[in-house]
Amino acid sequence: MTRTARTPIKFFSVLSFSLVALWLLIAAFPFLWTFWGSFKVQSDFFSKADWMYALWGTNTARETGNAFTGSGYYGAWIIEGFWKNFLNSGIVVFFTVIISLTFGTLGGYALARSGFRYAFWILMAALVFRAMPHITLVSGYLLPFFEWNIWGYLPTTIIVLVAMNQPFTIWMLHSFFLNVPKDMDESAMIDGCTRFEAFRYVIVPVMWPGVITTGLFSFLLAYNDFTVTVMLLSEENETIIPAINSFLGTTQVEGKVMYAVAAVVSVTAPILVLILFFQRQIVSGLTAGAVKG
Amino acid sequence: MILFIAIPIGSAFVQSLFIQHDQVLVLSKNCGPFGCRETTSVDIEATKELRQDSPLGKFNGIGTYLNRSHLAFAEVGNAWAVSRTFSGFLKEVLDLPFYGALMFTLTYTAVVTPLVLLLGLAIAIGVNGLPNIIKGPSIFVSLLPFLVTPLVGSLILFWMVDGDGIIGATIQLIFNDPDLSLKASTGLTWTMLIVYGIWHTLPFSFIVFYAGLQTVPVDTLEAAEIDGATKWQCTVYVVVPHLVPLITFVTLMLLMDNFRVFEPIVSFSAEAHARSLSWIIFNDLRESGNPLYGSAGATSILTIIGVIFLLTPVLIRNWRDFKLRRL
Known part of the structure; x- marks a missing residue:
């Protein structure tokens, strides 16, 4: 008896949990992505060739010698x-x-x-x-x-x-x-x-x-x-x-x-x-x- | 408040009755070796003087309201007479700037509001079921899209859906079409703006519903459970009816906020495909060097009428409540 009665409840909570998880991902991801990307150069932030570039900063490392760069901040705040x-x-x-x-x-x-x-x-x-x-x-x-x-x-x-x-x-x-x-x-x-x-x-x-x-x-x-x-x-x-x-x-x-x-x-x-x-x-x-x- | 808000509305109304001056034209005869020619030229001095004397422009009555870029009765009538099918008529009418913008604003409002209500309720119920320790952080994360500056929030998304950005590139990959751009077609632009709208306003309805869920009477829920209601039935027959006043409130706020959609259009640079009423006013005022105050004023007044129209049911209900309280 318990088994048949339990199934819809489980299904319901799994559904609602996954909905919440999805929403949290959608809410937070753009901010994390942009924050991470702001320390990269443009060719990494808009990396069409391979999106992993944006994560590891491949072009950033090639252009500035380090995977993180503050040049965007320098340009905005100072220049x-x-x-x-x-x-x-x-x-x-x-x-x-x-x-x-x-x-x-x-x-x-x-x-x-x-x-x-x-x-x-x-x-x-x-x-x-x-x-x-x-x-x-x-x-x-x-x-x-x-x-x-x-x-x-x-x-x-x-x-x-x-x-x-x-x-x-x-x-x-x-x-x-x-x-x-x-x-x-x-x-x-x-x-x-x-x-x-x-x-x-x-x-x-x-x-x-x-x-x-x-x-x-x-x-x-x-x-x-x-x-x-x-x-x-x-x-x-x-x-x-x-x-x-x-x-x-x-x-x-x-x-x-x-x-x-x-x-x-x-x-x-x-x-x-x-x-x-x-x-x-x-x-x-x-x-x-x-x-x- | 009256001073600072009623007066500008009055001022917008007055401005809407005027249109800018025509330029002062001077007819001059230009005689050369090949005979005389008449040329018209603009007398810049005189035009400037005239503009300075009466900055409002000349009186135009309600002419501005009726011209092509506003209510455009003549054009609508014409379209009605010319086009045979209703869809043809609709197409003609929506090409007019005011109706096009009205259409987008209404579509946006009509699509975003119910979706946000539904999803907000679903997420609120989901978060309510979470263990306490992750409730706080998840509310924190949820608040972000709502409180961040609209212009900034939409910019962030805009960069992501750019053809070179992560979402844009992924979509291109999925559909295997390297030229696919969300900014190129009207339908996709509208979808993009609507998705942004949902992302941006969802937290509001979520938070309100979440707060409402804390007040749901436990006894009733337990009684329902003892009577054999499933969780789904509890939600539909106990929780949702309890939240009805909140749903009205959220709907009202969402309607007001969605009706004035403006910033995303600027930062998505979507004006080629989607214009809202606020955007037309902005554009009129931005008209470089020579802002069209009259036109902006007229659109403003029409928008205000639209807002009041939207709010009438609420106002009437409030009035009834107020009278009841006094009795």
Whole structure:
């Protein structure tokens, strides 16, 4: 009896395990491959003759004397000045996160505590704005910026990124503050705090988990953004992502693809570290609002 | 928020009503030894002045919406009148830039969303059954494709499917066709973009479903098992119904994200075969030296209408919930 009943169960788990294994392979392999390949020369990275070349670095060894070479990184960071783009990205990301968290916390708190009808409408508008393709907004920004002569500077981009981030931060912090019991700030206010003092001394100390999670996602949005930065920044102010794109435009012909490969790996590294340290917060952020239904 | 998002939409709308100025033409008579000729030339000075005076361009009303690169009613009507079969009509219409892009965007959304939902659920169930010690690392690996910059992620894949890259070369080997290129034909390009889309968004649905699986009531599962349900039956009749609210949520997010597909087209350089609505706007704004604000604005507004259309069911449901809560 056990035998016949067991068979479908076994089949089911084998199937699901192999599916998971396949997925993990598909998810990880491209990154490993590119990371490994970034230390090779182009004829190894695109090794049509024999894919084993890419593993052992046959051509790399012939050209540079060693199976690993840092020439791609050298070219990207030093020759093409990728460090400047990295610095720009750092500035943009830092200020975007700080500013949007400040507004998001205040706005989210206010919306979570007010039961008025307009709160609903603001949240719905936030949802629609969240769905808006970013480029539609950029097309509205572009001409006025040219007219006012503020196109191409980092502060302008920061403002736009904050604006695009805002619906998301407000939405997320709003649902986070809804989970903070109302009793806490009410009892503080009974004890003689003003609304602001209640926020400052009661809510601020407990809000950090939510703020960190939201901050992570603002960071990712600002860091990963291509649409806004490519349209709004002049060449000398470019952040990393449009910089990689312009590498491609100019370097495909010159055989400098390896610069772009090295740059891509450098860009991915911080994200990797981020996931390593904040996996729990990222998972909880992705599911925020979802699990409540 | 209102200031920074509503105003640009307004601005895009206003821009969409205008088109760029015509160049100022000057008719001059050129008399030479072989008689006089009339030549038209562009008065660059005057054109520049005019452009500076009113940068929006001249007022065009909804003309931009109706011209060939947008709704193109005239062309659609014409195609309807000319072509005999429906497929012929469809082909004519899809050659128009706006409808072509709409078609790709919708196809992409319609194919990627259900596949990601299904696979995400399957993988979440699979990972849930793993021993604890490898759960953490497998979630870590799964998060990678989702959180990595879309442009970068698609570049990585692009290099791999390149004719000289590992996947591209393997495919050539399998089909024994050294000229086979994933970038050359429309069908293959679409497939490639869709595969990328699945790779990129799968982690999201996986994570959400995985979190949902942690909340499945154990008692119900045990009861089902005692009643003799197989694992498969447990999944279909107990787990999936429990996850339905999550499925709605994920579908909504996926629809929104897939509808604005843009970066992969740039980094796969797939614009010859596949254009999305976002890409057309980008292209209009990129038009070197002389960006077509009007055209971009019009497409933007049409896209926004599309988004609102997609979201209406959700908005209505939320409104009902909200009213219920107030009662």
